[in-house]
Amino acid sequence: MSALSERPENPIVGIPLPHESAALHVTGEALYTDDLVVRTAGALHAWPVQAPHTHALVTSLRPEPAYDVPGVVRVLTAADVPGVNDAGIKHDEPLFPTEVMFHGHAVCWVLGETLEAARLGAEAVEVEYEPLPALVTVQEAIAAESFQGARPHLERGDVDGALDDAAHVFEGEFEFAGQEHFYLETHASLALVDEGGQVLVHSSTQHPSETQEIVAHVLGLPSHAVTVQCLRMGGAFGGKEMQPHGYAAIAALGATLTGRPVRLRLNRTQDITMSGKRHGFHSTWRVGFDDEGHVVGLEATLTADGGWSLDLSEPVLARALCHIDNAYWVPNVRVDGRIARTNKTSQTAFRGFGGPQGMLVMEDILGRCAPRLGIDPVELRRRNFYKSHHTTPYGQPVRHADRLQACWDQVAESGEVARRREEVAEFNRRHPHTKRGLAMTPVKFGISFNLTAFNQAGALVHVYKDGSVLINHGGTEMGQGLHTKMLQVAATTLGVPLERVRLAPTRTDKVPNTSATAASSGADLNGAAIKNACEQIR
Known part of the structure; x- marks a missing residue:
């Protein structure tokens, strides 16, 4: 099987199959990040305080009035950050900014017993701004x-x-x-802290390892103290490669400070006004x-x-x-x-x-x-x-x-x-006033990452005594069928029926230091990792 020219016996790769979650999708039973909230007792809800200016300095921020709103539990500000107040890999994205850099920039977050309590609390926060000249085009x-x-x-x-x-x-x-991007599922995170202080973040993210890294440095923790899981995404298209990290960090910070699960899900207006294009x-x-x-x-x-x-x-x-x-x-x-x-x-x-x-x-x-x-x-x-x-x-x-x-x-x-x-x-x-046209253009498109080091992946494959198989890989499922293909790769390489193989959710404590699921490379890289792991077992 190691030679590219050889074909395994009875291959499952290449056989048309339904998406591995198709039945769950069409019945509405597929769980996404925000669906997990209903299974999490006592979760708090997060709501942003968004600036009404395109560019401004925050000259005063008074969270105290929010606590007069029934149901408000905590207002998160920069003073609460135990680690690095930044959500970017380049350290140029303050999580709680003192300078508003775009219209709708969140300057702090309110946690409430209900989403409505958090929203009303956010309205009660008093913020004063000094508007500055803005560059828009x-x-x-x-x-x-x-x-x-x-x-x-x-x-x-x-x-x-x-x-x-x-x-x-x-x-x-x-x-x-x-x-x-207008993915159907907006940005969402759910963070919990267990009795040992381990932070678990369920996040709609294309890059769980980087989400883990950002959450850890905001909390001032080592990466091994943070686990990020991505069950599935309701679309992403690149919009969840870098942008989920800050939202996950807000939820994790809130959970750490309150000792309660924190749910953060942007509504459509917030997602459009706050996330990148x-x-x-x-x-x-x-x-x-x-x-x-x-x-x-x-x-x-x-x-x-x-x-x-x-x-x-x-x-x-x-x-x-x-x-x-x-x-x-x-x-x-x-x-x-x-x-x-x-x-x-x-x-x-x-x-x-x-x-x-x-x-x-x-x-x-x-x-x-x-x-x-x-x-x-x-x-x-x-x-x-x-x-x-x-x-x-x-x-x-x-x-x-x-x-x-x-x-x-x-x-x-x-x-x-x-x-x-x-x-x-x-x-x-x-027709002098109505015109038609027909264009024909070629497209050259390169797959994989320009930075060669990112063209790598990992997999964890378990074979149990009864012959059943559990696989885990570093790629994330956003509707493109990646998990379905990975099941096929494992079954083909091991030479077992497809029903003998099960796939576990993507988690940073199972496959670490992964690349993003991006650059049209998810199936190639993660499939090769699963194939390699299965060949080692054989």
């Missing part, structure tokens, strides 16, 4: 030179010479905004073409809207630089990246993780330049496709590029693109 940040983090640079060839010698040179500017980007570019429409040189600057703190903006920007070529050969290229610091939520991972933003810049370039070159946009793209002898700007050999051409031709033919574009043109001739 990327262009405002650029003008103010408000940047943060690293400034990556990607370069190959003689860009200046290529642009000087190019038959056609164009330049432009392009700006586009981000999106809200996809990074919007601003780009400027200058591109050169030869007389046949081949790109000969590209110079660009990409500015990501990072929001108020770094979060994952640096790797998002790095991936955008690695995708600006998309599916096209650009022999001479120079791209600079920078991260704008704006008074918005801290923008974060979102499906594609900078890849769509980088590719969109190149597609905008080709779409705008095609009419100026007098070349059909579909044809201009086809002429610039990678060939198998090419390399990317970051030095990766391009293999099997003939598949790109084959895919393109097949889609054009099966989609009847030529006929449909004629219909579009005819419609537009007959």
Whole structure:
């Protein structure tokens, strides 16, 4: 089984199966983080005190009036933090800020016997602010030179010479905004402390190990004193890779101080106003073409809207630089990246993780330049496709590029693109005020993490005396079917029926120091770990 060319007997991998929780999903019996509250006696509820300013200093905070509200148990402030008052890996995200950095920023949290008591208590907290000038758009940040983090640079060839010698040179500017993840399940955490002081946090998180790390440093505890479990998520799309940590820390802090379980779940309005989005980007570019429409040189600057703190903006920007070529050969290229610091939520991972933003810049370039070159946009793209002898700007050999051409031709033919574009043109001739369009674009997307060290995973496999198997891995389930695949991998590797294998929830005390379930790598990495563990047992 160790050789890639060998196939195991009676493989279960590859067999179409229902999602392992499908029956629970459709009957409504699947438990999510907030559902666990009904099984937890005496849980307190958390509610944020959100600032009404986009940028301001907190000059006074008086929590005392909240205690006059029936049912209010505790108001959490920076003075309560025994460890580090920060929710970010970069230590640039104060959990209880003295400077409000975006509209809706939580300055403290109220714990109540009921959610309504916590909400009314939050309204009673008295906060005074000194409003400050705010930077809201990327262009405002650029003008103010408000940047943060690293400034990556990607370069190959003689860009200046290529642009000087190019038959056609164009330049432009392009700006586009981000999106809200809008996962069905909003951010949620439930924290408990046992008789030995062990902190257990149930969290809707794509990165339990990092949630554990942040909770531990906020509480001033070693990581072994904190366990994070993720049963399942009701969607994530990157929005729960970095952002859950602070909410988990609030719940854990409350549980530690009160000795009672604490539940924190954002309602939809809070989730939208407090959590990060996809990074919007601003780009400027200058591109050169030869007389046949081949790109000969590209110079660009990409500015990501990072929001108020770094979060994952640096790797998002790095991936955008690695995708600006998309599916096209650009022999001479120079791209600079920078991260704008704006008074918005801290923008974060979102499906594609900078890849769509980088590719969109190149597609905008080709779409705008095609009419100026007098070349059909579909044809201009086809002429610039990678060939198998090419390399990317970051030095990766391009293999099997003939598949790109084959895919393109097949889609054009099966989609009847030529006929449909004629219909579009005819419609537009007959309708002066209503227009249609049809675009066709390729997509290059790289899976796995740009930082090689993150491309690792772990698994724990138990085989019991009766022949039953229990598996645990570091990946998190957010509806994508990861757990189903892992069950198939274990059953196939061990050569046992699928019903002999059971999967336990993802927990940091079972598989430690994991990477996030992200970068389209969850099945590959965790599946390899389970396969390896099962082979060791065999």
